[in-house]
Amino acid sequence: MKVFLIAGARPNFMKIAPVYREATKHKQVQCDIVHTGQHYDYEMSQAFFEDLEIPEPKFFLEAGSGSHAVQTAKIMVAFEDLCGKERPDLVIVVGDVNSTLACSVVAKKFLIKVAHVEAGLRSRDMTMPEEINRIVTDSITDYFFVTEESGIKNLTQEGKPIERIHFVGNVMIDNLFSQLKQLESTDSRCFATHELKTENPTYIFLTLHRPANVDFKDSFEEIASALNQIAEERPIFFPVHPRTKKMIDQFDITFSNNVKLLPPLGFKESLFLWKNAALVMTDSGGLQEETTALGVPCVTLRENTERPITIQIGTNVLGGTKKTSIITAYRESMKKNRKEFLVPPKWDGKASERIWEVILNC
Numbered sequence: 127m128k129v130f131l132i133a134g135a136r137p138n139f140m141k142i143a144p145v146y147r148e149a150t151k152h153k154q155v156q157c158d159i160v161h162t163g164q165h166y167d168y169e170m171s172q173a174f175f176e177d178l179e180i181p182e183p184k185f186f187l188e189a190g191s192g193s194h195a196v197q198t199a200k201i202m203v204a205f206e207d208l209c210g211k212e213r214p215d216l217v218i219v220v221g222d223v224n225s226t227l228a229c230s231v232v233a234k235k236f237l238i239k240v241a242h243v244e245a246g247l248r249s250r251d252m253t254m255p256e257e258i259n260r261i262v263t264d265s266i267t268d269y270f271f272v273t274e275e276s277g278i279k280n281l282t283q284e285g286k287p288i289e290r291i292h293f294v295g296n297v298m299i300d301n302l303f304s305q306l307k308q309l310e311s312t313d314s315r316c317f318a319t320h321e322l323k324t325e326n327p328t329y330i331f332l333t334l335h336r337p338a339n340v341d342f343k344d345s346f347e348e349i350a351s352a353l354n355q356i357a358e359e360r361p362i363f364f365p366v367h368p369r370t371k372k373m374i375d376q377f378d379i380t381f382s383n384n385v386k387l388l389p390p391l392g393f394k395e396s397l398f399l400w401k402n403a404a405l406v407m408t409d410s411g412g413l414q415e416e417t418t419a420l421g422v423p424c425v426t427l428r429e430n431t432e433r434p435i436t437i438q439i440g441t442n443v444l445g446g447t448k449k450t451s452i453i454t455a456y457r458e459s460m461k462k463n464r465k466e467f468l469v470p471p472k473w474d475g476k477a478s479e480r481i482w483e484v485i486l487n488c
């Protein structure tokens with residue numbers, strides 16, 4: 127069985143790593159990584175391949191940046207060419223980025239089966255490009271691999287046949303557990319942020335990159351103002367995404383000295399920081415889940431989440447994007463007792479194993 131495993135943007139790399147590793151255990155499977163090139167900077171791409179110990183992609187499509195249409199189109203054209211030449215039996219896409227949508231559409235038109243890892247998540251917020259990507263991908267998916275129960279509900283409500291929906295758990299968490307183990311045997315002095323962490327025993331870890339938060343001056347200034355106020359109480363460690371960096375410069379956003387601006391970090395170094403944070407503040411989807419798995423309180427800087435289990439479990443709180451709501455969520459979260467948190471069903475490090483069990487037995 128010839129399988130293409132698609133990755134394009136930073137949050138894809140941690141999802142494909144355990145799926146790829148598990149594939150190598152099955153002799154009848156030839157699984158090749160296809161990198162679309164959506165993310166291309168060393169810190170956004172290659173560093174992750176090294177950190178996550180996945181081999182170089184077999185195919186690199188070099189799509190690069192651009193408007194949504196340009197980026198998606200470039201990926202589609204290049205992937206169509208590749209599928210025409212290589213004719214895989216199955217294309218596995220993960221998450222909700224432009225590469226996910228582009229490759230699933232191309233594969234389906236070649237009558238190649240599509241498996242979507244992280245299917246069924248819905249924010250109901252059609253202003254998010256990711257929501258559109260999720261809906262389009264799921265409308266043509268053959269195998270729905272679901273991370274939480276809300277995914278099953280959403281897909282069945284949309285009329286998807288239950289026999290194609292597989293509640294396998296969360297591959298992000300497979301990767302998290304394996305990286306945690308590796309981190310235990312890593313000398314943390316190799317991280318550039320080692321000193322920063324040692325000097326600041328209590329800190330907040332922040333990530334921020336959603337277009338809705340950083341691409342509009344008023345929204346970004348409002349969030350920055352909340353962060354500057356919170357940073358008076360605790361330092362904030364903030365690895366800055368390239369999109370965010372561009373907007374900080376363009377809007378001349380100022381952060382107090384207690385907001386420690388860092389370059390984008392590799393997976394392990396990022397984990398090294400956030401796992402011991404007093405609180406994580408983020409607009410990322412993945413971190414909402416990873417913090418839940420480790421019981422680290424999280425304030426999500428958005429009005430909604432497609433990952434409701436993280437709220438039900440209690441680790442995650444929607445902080446919204448207004449100064450007052452962010453500060454209120456911060457104060458509430460700091461009072462939480464992390465020992466009370468449970469881990470969602472099937473977030474046990476075995477999702478990739480279940481995925482291959484389904485693919486090979488269907």
Ligand code: UD1
Binds near residue numbers: 165197337
């Ligand atoms: C994309 C995903 C988003 C995901 C995020 C994680 C879509 C629609 N969005 O958003 O879901 O959460 O990745 O990072 O797929 N850039 C660089 N170097 C790079 C990549 C990008 O400098 O290696 C800059 C470019 O100026 C580019 C901008 O960042 O225009 C945005 O990149 P893009 O991939 O279009 O979107 P992200 O905001 O990264």
